[in-house]
Amino acid sequence: MLKESLFRFPKSLKRNNFHYCPGCHHSLVHRMLCEVIDELNLRERAISIASIGCACFIYNYIDVDMVEAPHGRSCSAGTGIKRARPDLIVFTYQGDGDFAAIGLGDSLHAASRGERITAIMINNTVYGMTGGQASPTTIIGQKTTTTHLGRKPEEQGYPLKVAEILSNFEGVAYAARVAVNNPKRVMETKKALTKAFLAQLEDKGFGYVEVLSACPINWKMDPVSATKYVDKLTKIFPLGVFRETF
Amino acid sequence: MTNRVLIKGVEAVALGSLEGGCECYFGYPITPQNEIPEIMSVELPKRGGAFVQAESETSAINMVLGASAVGKRAMTSSSSPGISLMSEGFSYLIALELPCVIVNVMRGGPGLGGIEASQGDYFQAVKAPGHGDGRFLVLAPASCQEAYELTAKAFELADRYRNPVMILMDAILGQMKESTVLKKLNIKSISKDDWALTGAKGRGSRIIKSLFLDSAELAERNLKLKKKYEQMEKEVRFESNLDGSEEVLVCAFGSMGRIAKESVLKLREKGYRVGYFRPITIFPFPKKALSSILEKNNSLKQILVVELNCGQMVEDVMVSVCGKAEVISKFYPPSVLPFPEDIEREVKKCLRKVYFVSPKV
Numbered sequence: 001m002l003k004e005s006l007f008r009f010p011k012s013l014k015r016n017n018f019h020y021c022p023g024c025h026h027s028l029v030h031r032m033l034c035e036v037i038d039e040l041n042l043r044e045r046a047i048s049i050a051s052i053g054c055a056c057f058i059y060n061y062i063d064v065d066m067v068e069a070p071h072g073r074s075c076s077a078g079t080g081i082k083r084a085r086p087d088l089i090v091f092t093y094q095g096d097g098d099f100a101a102i103g104l105g106d107s108l109h110a111a112s113r114g115e116r117i118t119a120i121m122i123n124n125t126v127y128g129m130t131g132g133q134a135s136p137t138t139i140i141g142q143k144t145t146t147t148h149l150g151r152k153p154e155e156q157g158y159p160l161k162v163a164e165i166l167s168n169f170e171g172v173a174y175a176a177r178v179a180v181n182n183p184k185r186v187m188e189t190k191k192a193l194t195k196a197f198l199a200q201l202e203d204k205g206f207g208y209v210e211v212l213s214a215c216p217i218n219w220k221m222d223p224v225s226a227t228k229y230v231d232k233l234t235k236i237f238p239l240g241v242f243r244e245t246f
Numbered sequence: 247m248t249n250r251v252l253i254k255g256v257e258a259v260a261l262g263s264l265e266g267g268c269e270c271y272f273g274y275p276i277t278p279q280n281e282i283p284e285i286m287s288v289e290l291p292k293r294g295g296a297f298v299q300a301e302s303e304t305s306a307i308n309m310v311l312g313a314s315a316v317g318k319r320a321m322t323s324s325s326s327p328g329i330s331l332m333s334e335g336f337s338y339l340i341a342l343e344l345p346c347v348i349v350n351v352m353r354g355g356p357g358l359g360g361i362e363a364s365q366g367d368y369f370q371a372v373k374a375p376g377h378g379d380g381r382f383l384v385l386a387p388a389s390c391q392e393a394y395e396l397t398a399k400a401f402e403l404a405d406r407y408r409n410p411v412m413i414l415m416d417a418i419l420g421q422m423k424e425s426t427v428l429k430k431l432n433i434k435s436i437s438k439d440d441w442a443l444t445g446a447k448g449r450g451s452r453i454i455k456s457l458f459l460d461s462a463e464l465a466e467r468n469l470k471l472k473k474k475y476e477q478m479e480k481e482v483r484f485e486s487n488l489d490g491s492e493e494v495l496v497c498a499f500g501s502m503g504r505i506a507k508e509s510v511l512k513l514r515e516k517g518y519r520v521g522y523f524r525p526i527t528i529f530p531f532p533k534k535a536l537s538s539i540l541e542k543n544n545s546l547k548q549i550l551v552v553e554l555n556c557g558q559m560v561e562d563v564m565v566s567v568c569g570k571a572e573v574i575s576k577f578y579p580p581s582v583l584p585f586p587e588d589i590e591r592e593v594k595k596c597l598r599k600v601y602f603v604s605p606k607v
Contacts, residue, residue: 043446044445044446044447044448045445045447046445046446047315047316047443047445049312050453050455056457059451059453059455063446063450063451064445064446064451065443065444065445065446065451065452065453066443066451066452066453066454066455067311067312067315067342067443067453067454067455068338068342068454068455068456068457069308069311069312069338070308070334070335070338073304073305073308073311073335076300076304076305076306076308076309076311076312077308077309077311077312077315078312079298079305079309079312080270080272080298080308080309080310080311080312080313080314080315080320081312081313081315081316081443082312083270083296083298083309083312083313084269084270084296084312084313084316084318084320085316085318085444088316088444088445105301105302105304105305106301106304106305106308109300109301109305113298
């Protein structure tokens with residue numbers, strides 16, 4: 001007989017029902033994040049920043065102190081927190097619109113300064129909460145509510161590859177892109193999240209994890225097809241560790 | 247021994263903030279207030295505080311938001327265009343009830359304008375610092391000494407009301423050197439134990455948020471903030487020079503108040519019945535003080551409002567006197583700086599009206 005149960009509910013995960021759409025990957029990432037917070041024993045000294053987007057309700061699910069920041073400003077708010085209280089562990093949880101469109105300046109400068117914070121970017125290639133408009137990471141040919149004929153490079157340019165950009169930043173201690181569309185990748189995500197927190201805990205630099213994530217509703221797909229579609233995204237946004245200095 | 251120094255207004259602000267217990271400063275360069283970040287970059291690290299030169303004003307105000315959320319006394323400073331960039335952050339700070347101090351050393355506008363002295367941001371500061379229904383407590387110093395003392399006090403007021411406090415001043419005061427006594431001020435520290443984010447140790451997690459999708463909850467939030475603005479009435483400050491026999495009252499704030507005061511004193515020496523009123527808090531505006539001056543003085547028929555803009559504070563004066571006196575706006579756009587004699591002439595024009603035109607009913 002097993003001495004301990006195989007399923008454990010993470011201590012940092014609040015027992016609230018997720019509001020996310022069926023097949024959305026936010027809830028999976030939330031759970032992995034909570035497991036990492038528990039394992040690194042961070043709950044009592046972690047501060048998170050709730051960004052603008054579907055995950056602005058992250059405070060309903062993750063049981064750590066949270067403050068809301070304006071759209072795109074999480075890395076700046078995180079900088080303020082960390083500089084004011086270096087003993088606290090700071091993480092942001094942002095979408096591709098928040099981190100890489102409106103907040104790109106804040107994000108890149110925080111990374112460049114080597115702020116000891118951990119940034120998690122959920123890349124689902126669209127603005128989810130506002131109804132599926134094109135984002136900086138929308139792929140070529142992808143139809144969105146603002147690219148009806150598909151994203152054309154000559155009109156909307158090319159998808160922004162943030163993990164690759166950050167790989168050249170001296171202030172960045174860890175930058176990885178992961179996905180959660182199969183069990184192996186879920187476990188890799190957990191490893192990446194752990195490493196991104198260690199970058200902060202060991203005072204090495206900015207930690208970044210980009211998670212390719214499904215948005216079935218705005219992709220106009222059922223959850224299973226959306227999960228498979230993430231494989232297609234990995235051809236444009238390859239998974240892997242792009243920078244690791246420790 | 248008094249610690250008397252000859253310093254600029256912006257230097258007085260920086261030193262005042264340290265006296266007020268400022269622990270974190272975040273800012274972005276803009277003339278005419280660059281001495282503030284320069285001083286803070288030297289002084290804060292010495293004191294174990296934090297200084298970051300942000301990549302933009304937008305970023306700076308959100309760094310303030312972060313530092314304030316974890317319970318630190320935080321400040322930023324800028325000048326008009328930079329202040330506009332911060333306004334989304336201002337709205338969040340008000341909504342999240344995060345205390346902080348914001349200094350606006352105004353320059354001429356609109357647009358890029360110039361670095362002339364101006365009071366053009368009055369409306370922005372007192373009516374709508376950001377979107378939504380939020381207000382700042384706004385203090386308008388008129389001397390380097392006052393800039394020092396009010397900046398220090400601003401930290402206590404911000405903490406007391408859990409609301410941003412703005413120091414609104416102009417380039418004249420910012421760049422003018424005056425003898426200033428760096429007094430020890432009794433600035434109170436106010437406990438933030440019941441709300442600051444410190445890590446959920448031995449308690450449930452705390453959430454500081456401004457998103458309320460439930461309309462009743464949002465209405466309640468707004469009413470709570472409104473109540474706070476009403477409580478701020480206790481902080482109303484003003485300077486006046488009156489003897490109850492005035493026929494004309496000159497009303498001005500900040501640097502313009504200094505020029506107006508000089509002209510009023512000269513006129514009084516010559517026997518003119520003229521008084522002087524300078525709001526120091528411009529939000530809350532000293533409405534009750536103004537209306538009670540009118541109630542006590544039947545001979546007071548006109549209020550001359552002098553400003554370095556195209557007429558903004560005059561609207562608050564009109565609301566305060568509620569038709570009980572004639573309110574006249576004498577406005578000077580940026581770069582048209584009046585001499586005391588110019589204001590004297592305006593006062594005399596008012597007095598002629600009092601004597602020769604049939605009084606308003």
